[in-house]
Amino acid sequence: MSRIEELLNQFSEIAKSPKKQLNQYLAQGKKAIGCFPYYVPEELVYAADMVPFGIWGQTGGTINQAKEYFAAFYCTIAQLNLEMGLKGTLDGLSGVIASSMCDTLRPFTQNFRVACPDFPFMFLAHPQNRRPEYGVEFTMAQYKNVKDKLEEIGGAEISDESLKNAIKVYNESRAVRRRFVELAGEHPEIVTPKKRNAVLKSAYFMLKSEHTELLKELNELLEKSPKVEWKGTKIVTSGIVLDSPSLLEIIENNNMAIVADDMAHESRAIRVDVPEDEENPMKALALQFAAQDYDTLLYDPEINKRPEYIVNKVKESKADGVVIMMMQFCDPEEIEFPSLKKGLDEAGIPYVKIGMDQQMTNFGQARTSLQAFSDVLSVNK
Numbered sequence: 001m002s003r004i005e006e007l008l009n010q011f012s013e014i015a016k017s018p019k020k021q022l023n024q025y026l027a028q029g030k031k032a033i034g035c036f037p038y039y040v041p042e043e044l045v046y047a048a049d050m051v052p053f054g055i056w057g058q059t060g061g062t063i064n065q066a067k068e069y070f071a072a073f074y075c076t077i078a079q080l081n082l083e084m085g086l087k088g089t090l091d092g093l094s095g096v097i098a099s100s101m102c103d104t105l106r107p108f109t110q111n112f113r114v115a116c117p118d119f120p121f122m123f124l125a126h127p128q129n130r131r132p133e134y135g136v137e138f139t140m141a142q143y144k145n146v147k148d149k150l151e152e153i154g155g156a157e158i159s160d161e162s163l164k165n166a167i168k169v170y171n172e173s174r175a176v177r178r179r180f181v182e183l184a185g186e187h188p189e190i191v192t193p194k195k196r197n198a199v200l201k202s203a204y205f206m207l208k209s210e211h212t213e214l215l216k217e218l219n220e221l222l223e224k225s226p227k228v229e230w231k232g233t234k235i236v237t238s239g240i241v242l243d244s245p246s247l248l249e250i251i252e253n254n255n256m257a258i259v260a261d262d263m264a265h266e267s268r269a270i271r272v273d274v275p276e277d278e279e280n281p282m283k284a285l286a287l288q289f290a291a292q293d294y295d296t297l298l299y300d301p302e303i304n305k306r307p308e309y310i311v312n313k314v315k316e317s318k319a320d321g322v323v324i325m326m327m328q329f330c331d332p333e334e335i336e337f338p339s340l341k342k343g344l345d346e347a348g349i350p351y352v353k354i355g356m357d358q359q360m361t362n363f364g365q366a367r368t369s370l371q372a373f374s375d376v377l378s379v380n381k
């Protein structure tokens with residue numbers, strides 16, 4: 001087995017078994033904090049010498065107890081996050097941080113607080129107007145609440161020095177993951193959609209310093225690998241999360257390479273670094289949020305620039321089309337779909353919209369749509 005295969009397998013194992021990974025950290029005497037999606041400033045957790053642990057629902061999970069708290073029209077990410085809390089899957093975490101970025105996450109935060117009172121709970125409200133000075137100050141005040149609570153849980157102050165170090169670690173992690181996304185696009189014969197997802201997903205369950213070390217090695221090996229002409233088609237994925245092994249396998253089996261993405265779980269989370277030249281690290285974190293863009297969850301006072309962003313992604317990555325993974329009952333993504341459709345139509349870029357949720361077990365319709373889309377892209381090439 002080549003070293004590249006070894007590394008890819010290592011990432012896959014971690015992505016498949018987050019609980020095992022969590023238990024390893026706990027056995028080392030570390031505390032871990034659950035971070036619900038998204039825009040949680042994980043740097044604060046890292047600076048508190050705890051492990052930030054990403055929680056994005058549970059692909060293939062079943063919702064039972066959470067039904068008591070949610071109407072059926074809430075997305076499965078929120079419902080499964082609560083289900084995990086209720087079922088004990090999150091046991092071992094020393095607390096959770098939940099943001100209220102959408103109309104589903106807002107009730108989720110309160111339901112989780114009531115339903116799972118044993119978890120110290122850190123509520124995080126981001127401002128609609130994130131860029132003006134008052135928006136930056138609001139974000140700082142929210143982050144300060146989280147910092148205070150983390151200090152209480154960790155029993156120690158989070159110094160500016162440790163936060164600046166955490167910012168460096170996270171900026172490096174984001175840069176290395178962005179480079180991996182490029183290299184995965186250049187080497188689809190090595191980094192299949194499932195392996196690509198495993199590398200990015202595993203970052204949610206590892207200390208970023210450890211993830212970066214492994215990923216830098218993988219990137220170096222990929223950089224040295226000769227480029228091979230890709231005979232299949234190339235796509236950009238867009239949506240909230242695409243980590244279902246069955247869906248990724250369908251994409252793989254139809255010879256579609258993911259050459260770039262606009263997934264919240266993947267590239268949206270690593271687009272913007274924290275400015276390292278800002279003296280106040282809390283302000284630096286708030287400035288990072290202020291600089292976020294092209295996201296269905298963020299208020300855009302001007303025109304919606306996301307379609308143009310995705311069109312450019314397609315052009316830059318020389319993709320043949322876009323696969324839009326539409327999470328059921330995700331209002332932000334559904335509301336923005338018409339503008340995305342218009343942008344792609346005007347640019348003459350083929351796309352397909354696949355309805356999905358995290359409880360999905362029947363993939364027949366998705367398989368047929370992706371197969372037909374793959375045929376269309378092959379004919380267009």
Ligand code: SF4
Nearest residue numbers: 075102104240330331
């Ligand atoms: S953004 Fe969409 S998928 Fe994410 S929590 Fe909100 S409704 Fe659910």
